[in-house]
Amino acid sequence: MNKKVTVIAPARLHMGFIDLSGSLGRNFGSIGVALKEIATRLSVSHSNQLQVTGASAKRAEKCIQFLAQKLNVSNQLHLDIETAIPEHVGLGSGTQMALAIGSALNTFYQLDLSIREIAGLTDRGMRSGIGIGVFEQGGLVVDGGRGALTKTPPVISHLDIPQDWRFILVFDENDQGLHGVQEINAFKELAVFPAEEAARLCYLLLLQGLPAVAEQNINLFGDVITQIQCSAGEHFASVQGGIFSSAEVAEVMQWLKLQGCVAIGQTSWGPTGFCAVDNKQKANQLLAEMEQRFSHFKHLKFVATSARNCGGSVVIND
Numbered sequence: 001m002n003k004k005v006t007v008i009a010p011a012r013l014h015m016g017f018i019d020l021s022g023s024l025g026r027n028f029g030s031i032g033v034a035l036k037e038i039a040t041r042l043s044v045s046h047s048n049q050l051q052v053t054g055a056s057a058k059r060a061e062k063c064i065q066f067l068a069q070k071l072n073v074s075n076q077l078h079l080d081i082e083t084a085i086p087e088h089v090g091l092g093s094g095t096q097m098a099l100a101i102g103s104a105l106n107t108f109y110q111l112d113l114s115i116r117e118i119a120g121l122t123d124r125g126m127r128s129g130i131g132i133g134v135f136e137q138g139g140l141v142v143d144g145g146r147g148a149l150t151k152t153p154p155v156i157s158h159l160d161i162p163q164d165w166r167f168i169l170v171f172d173e174n175d176q177g178l179h180g181v182q183e184i185n186a187f188k189e190l191a192v193f194p195a196e197e198a199a200r201l202c203y204l205l206l207l208q209g210l211p212a213v214a215e216q217n218i219n220l221f222g223d224v225i226t227q228i229q230c231s232a233g234e235h236f237a238s239v240q241g242g243i244f245s246s247a248e249v250a251e252v253m254q255w256l257k258l259q260g261c262v263a264i265g266q267t268s269w270g271p272t273g274f275c276a277v278d279n280k281q282k283a284n285q286l287l288a289e290m291e292q293r294f295s296h297f298k299h300l301k302f303v304a305t306s307a308r309n310c311g312g313s314v315v316i317n318d
Contacts, residue, residue, distance in 0.1 A: 004045040004317040005107045009096035010308045011038035011085045012134045013167060014268040016228035017127075018202055019145060020235060023195035028153065029145030031205060031228070032130030033161060034138040036308035040084050040096045043317070044104040047078040054081030056097065063101050063122070070121050073109045088176040090267035095131030096312075098122040103135075103314050119152050129153025135312040140213055142205065159213045161307035165276055166283035168261065170253065170290075171301040172246040172271040189239055201228055218278045222262020225276075229265030236269075246271035248297045252290065259286060280304070 011034075018029035042060070052061040060081055068075035079101070085093040102118035105111070119125050119132045129143030133155040140161055143153035209224035211217075233243030244250035244266050253273045257264050261275035277283050283304035290302045 002108050002110070002316050004043055005104045006041070006043040006315045006317055007100040007104045007107075007312060009040045009085075009100035009103075009312045010034040010036065010134055010138060011040075011091040011093070011096065012130055012267075013274050014090060014092070014128060014130055015225050015263070015265060016201075016232045018205065018228075019198035020190065020193035020232075021198075022145075023193055024198050024202070026145040026147050028127050029143060029202075030128045030130050030153075031140070031142045031209070031225075032128070032134060033140050033167070034134035034308040034311070035091070035167065035305045037305040038085060038091060038303070039308075040093070040100050041082040042084075042100055042104065043080050043082070044101075044108050045078050045080075047076055050075045051078045052081070053078070055084035056081060056087060056093070059087065059094075060084075060097060060101065063098055064105070067098075067102055067105055067121065071105060071109070071111060073105060073111075077108075079104075086171070088269075089171060090270050090272045092131040092134075092268075095119075095124045096135065098124055099132070099135045099312065103312065107314050107316060116152050125152035129155065133158070134308075138308045138310040140307070142210070157210055159210065160309040161213065162216045162218075162278075163306065163309075164279050165218060166278075166280055166304050166306055167263075168256065168275050168277065168283055168286060169267075169303045169305065170249050170256075170273040171303065172249050172299060173301055174299040175246050175271040190235065191238075193235060197231060201231060204228065218276060219262055222264075222276055225263035225265060229263075233266065240269060244270060244273060246273075248294075248300055249273040252294055252297075252300065252302075255290075255293070256286065259289075261286070280306075 013033045015031045085091050087093045106113045125132050133141035137158050140159045142157040144156040204224045212220035256275045263276040
């Protein structure tokens with residue numbers, strides 16, 4: 001048993017699904033990017049009874065109780081959450097919390113479990129494997145969706161994102177994306193995703209989007225992501241109220257597009273919008289302009305972040 005274990009789990013942008021209906025033989029398949037400046041950071045140490053302190057404590061307490069029982073280990077622990085990814089805004093908060101706590105227990109009790117085994121215990125990766133992939137490797141991740149024998153969607157491509165690139169996020173703090181039962185029901189209501197469109201997206205991603213990242217061509221990469229996002233947004237519009245779930249976020253994203261931003265989209269069910277620019281200076285300039293131009297939207301928040309080209313970290317503190 002170790003004295004104290006600290007874990008950092010990066011937030012992620014979910015940039016879209018490839019085959020939502022499995023029309024070409026595998027369900028889902030998705031692309032995403034790990035974020036550097038937004039993360040869940042927590043630590044586990046021994047205690048005389050279970051104590052959970054810090055951000056998202058209610059969710060974390062349920063998670064650690066569940067995992068301690070599953071792993072047959074004591075929950076007489078102090079779980080301190082220094083920072084937590086905002087919940088239900090499209091940044092993978094639930095998956096990263098589960099993987100962070102699972103990884104902390106795994107290391108604290110020296111259980112020798114893999115990330116995939118921890119994900120399986122908490123039923124993560126039932127649709128998208130991006131959250132698992134970015135915890136494992138960081139950077140840009142593409143998962144291969146679900147086949148008949150899939151336990152968790154396999155990572156089929158991993159690339160580092162250029163260090164200069166920045167992702168601008170637009171948060172709507174008055175709203176949350178679909179989750180839980182609402183999300184399950186929404187997937188049931190969706191129409192069948194056309195096989196021809198799934199094939200087009202596969203080609204776009206494999207032979208345009210991924211080479212663009214490898215060659216550091218943000219404009220071509222951005223065009224591919226925007227096309228994937230438009231396709232997914234139109235498919236989800238009937239259950240989320242439009243291509244973007246927040247009308248205010250949609251307005252800001254349209255303005256960002258006119259300013260030359262690329263990779264325009266909504267991460268997961270939103271309401272968070274995102275786009276990309278090729279350097280920090282441009283990102284900061286746009287943040288300043290947005291703060292002024294959209295000051296009447298009191299509940300919107302604007303953030304710029306870089307990509308994290310490594311996965312989650314687990315550190316033993318003596």
